[in-house]
Amino acid sequence: MKNKLIIYIGGLLQIIVLLLLWANASADNDVPDFFVPPPPFSEGIFPCTECHAEMEVNRTRRKLDFHEDIVLKHAEEQRWCLDCHNPDNRDKLRLASGELISFEKSYYLCGQCHGTHFRDWKAGIHGKRTGYWNDRKQYRLCVHCHNPHQPRFKPLKPLPPPLSPEDIKYNRSPDNEIPKNPLNSLIQAEIKNGPEKK
């Protein structure tokens, strides 16, 4: 009877230890599952292997024949395509360690150099968040705001300034011509033409 009890308690302890170990292991992975929209590929460009699978890997720095729209302005002295794009399977990105990651997780790649920004981004400080302040938040990949080949944030046209005091006239517009919010035409344009080019 006593022996049985000991076995029981021993078994229970084992389970608890295992559970703790498991919890610890998942805590090690400090990047929670972020809710991000899909990567902003140019239309028809993915999967890359559609073309690249047949092509030989060429590591020399050169003027590209195909991706002419890509101008590298991102530490270009020290970097070339295959430092980030995986040579053997182009549908993946490649970390400095050789580990392959998907385009959906490109933040690991950026985070290799931009550690402080990566830390702030994980905490919800760097970058734009939408969703709920006390619930599920929508994150964005680094590349949703920064073109990875030219990451500097592009200037934007500001929305109109407030009227200056001398221009304020009260209720001068007729009721059917109340001025519209200028943001709305911008949003309409974005829905039609895609987001403003960053």
Next chain:
Amino acid sequence: MDQKKNRDIHSRHIHRRTFLKGAALGLASMALPFGTADASVWEAFFQKHYREMSADDKRDVILRMEKEYAKAYDTKFNIKTTKPTPGVNFGYGLDVSRCIGCRRCVYACVNENNQSRDPQMHWITVLEFKKGERWVNVFEEAKKHYNPETVPEEGHFYLPVQCQQCENPPCVKVCPTQATWKEPDGIVVVDYNWCIGCRYCMAACPYGARRFNWAKPRVSKEELNPETHYLGNRPRYKGVVEKCTFCIQRTRENPGRYPACVEICPVGARKFGNLLDPKSEIRYCIENKRVFRLKEDLNTLPQFYYFFAS
């Protein structure tokens, strides 16, 4: 002798209801021509202070108001009275090193909060400063009408200002009718049906955060936001004061959406959350970044923090 007589008159016991009846009749003959004085006008006139309303009172007021608005705006409004959540005190963070002065936030706020389009009303003002010039305490002189082809302008930086939801709000102290007060979740609100338009609060606010409806506020029908809160974005009246409420109609829900300005900002300069939650974004800012508050020397204790992320 005369004085004594006066005192006697004042000390005479008047039943509150009798008094109100008398006053109502008297006032009605002055202000409310009987032709237009339907029941709803009377109800509005005798509406209680929001904080003294019972749940039933609130329901009645909301029903009446939704009817009034439906008639006036030809739009069906939903007016919420969602209460603050215990354990929540809102805080806001704005990353000065990121803001590019694009004013998206100004106009997202206009949309969300039914701000008048004509006359123009903005709750957020984005100030532009020249780098290297004196700035923090002189923003009355800052440029708010900047309008270059693109922003940010070379050699300049930007500081958006809106209601700072002060913990020690001077605007609340000066209000003679207590039409503005601080809620337990930190939001300083205005009851537009209790505001008499004296604008003392505007004079008291050191941040220029309050706005006055000099004329009837007007929004075109297609642009009205019918999802409202009594203390927030429901349509206002001529002659009352209004200001930012941290989008009370969004943030008090469960789950609570971010304020409209947080959601629109293209550079993600705006952060929002619960100051009492150690894991919130705003707590991370305060604990890890270089934060400051505007005009700290005035002891208003804003719940709106500015910070430099990098």
